[in-house]
Amino acid sequence: xxxxxxxxxxxxxxxxxxxxxxxxxxxxxxxxxxxxxxxxxxxxxxxxxxxxxxxxxxxxxxxxxxxxxxxxxxxxxxxxxxxxxxxxxxxxxxxxxxxxxxxxxxxxxxxxxxxxxxxxxxxxxxxxxxxxxxxxxxxxxxxxxxxxxxxxxxxxxxxxxxxxxxxxxxxxxxxxxxxxxxxxxxxxxxxxxxxxxxxxxxxxxxxxxxxxxxxxxxxxxxxxxxxxxxxxxxxxxxxxxxxx
Numbered sequence: 001x002x003x004x005x006x007x008x009x010x011x012x013x014x015x016x017x018x019x020x021x022x023x024x025x026x027x028x029x030x031x032x033x034x035x036x037x038x039x040x041x042x043x044x045x046x047x048x049x050x051x052x053x054x055x056x057x058x059x060x061x062x063x064x065x066x067x068x069x070x071x072x073x074x075x076x077x078x079x080x081x082x083x084x085x086x087x088x089x090x091x092x093x094x095x096x097x098x099x100x101x102x103x104x105x106x107x108x109x110x111x112x113x114x115x116x117x118x119x120x121x122x123x124x125x126x127x128x129x130x131x132x133x134x135x136x137x138x139x140x141x142x143x144x145x146x147x148x149x150x151x152x153x154x155x156x157x158x159x160x161x162x163x164x165x166x167x168x169x170x171x172x173x174x175x176x177x178x179x180x181x182x183x184x185x186x187x188x189x190x191x192x193x194x195x196x197x198x199x200x201x202x203x204x205x206x207x208x209x210x211x212x213x214x215x216x217x218x219x220x221x222x223x224x225x226x227x228x229x230x231x232x233x234x235x236x237x238x239x240x241x242x243x244x
Contacts, residue, residue, distance in 0.1 A: 001037050004076055010058040013070045014039055063090065089114075135160060169209075172217055176206030178224035182231070 001022060002011035014020045014037050024035045044050035057069055066074040079086035089110070096106040138160055146153040179202040209217050 001035050002073075002076055003035075004061070007060055008058075009061050009066070009076055011056070011070075011073060011076070012037065013055040013057065013073070015053055016070065063087075064094075172206050172209040175209055175217055175221045175224065176202045178221060178228060179205055182224055182228050 002009055004010075018039050020037045020039050022035075022037045024033060026032070027034055039052065039054075042050050042052055055069065057066075057073075059065075061077045063074050063077060066076065079090075093106055093110050096109050097103060100106050100109070139157070142153060142156050142160065146156055183198060183202070209220070
């Protein structure tokens with residue numbers, strides 16, 4: 001049973017060997033919550049002694065200490081759905097700190113290591129961006145020449161990409177498409193101005209992500225795709241429940 005702030009935690013930990021029951025309910029004023037646990041009844045014979053024990057922790061969210069105190073108590077530190085990446089990174093950061101003894105230097109070293117691991121992706125993205133800047137005048141010329149003929153324009157663009165050995169930025173386009181599709185799953189804002197701004201967001205973000213490292217764009221694409229799948233499943237479940 002725990003209450004938490006951003007960096008701190010207070011928790012009652014019952015005897016792990018007993019079958020405890022936990023409760024959470026609103027107080028009468030509807031603004032506070034009552035939470036607690038109940039251990040099994042303990043019978044103490046006359047003239048003897050009985051022991052009822054529980055531990056209490058109040059302090060920072062120190063992952064290593066919380067893991068030692070009670071199983072799963074470390075999950076009060078919420079890393080989000082990317083916990084499987086964030087938690088190992090945190091432990092690696094702790095390891096670096098044990099060697100350097102300085103959090104600032106440890107963060108710098110961790111950043112350099114992660115940047116090094118993603119260097120091939122970033123380098124490929126930057127090389128592609130440099131080539132795209134080089135062919136922009138040629139693309140503008142093609143647009144003036146074949147702007148009214150989309151099929152011919154696409155053919156000439158593909159030919160230009162092949163001749164200049166340029167790979168168009170596919171991931172930002174996919175990211176923009178996932179943003180657009182995600183918007184379609186949400187209700188349209190009542191305010192016309194806000195609705196128009198929301199319609200422009202996929203276009204704006206697609207343009208912005210043209211200059212971002214491919215690894216970051218890939219993260220957003222996967223995140224949007226998973227969000228769309230989650231939202232679709234929940235919507236279908238609600239619709240099925242309403243039909244019943």
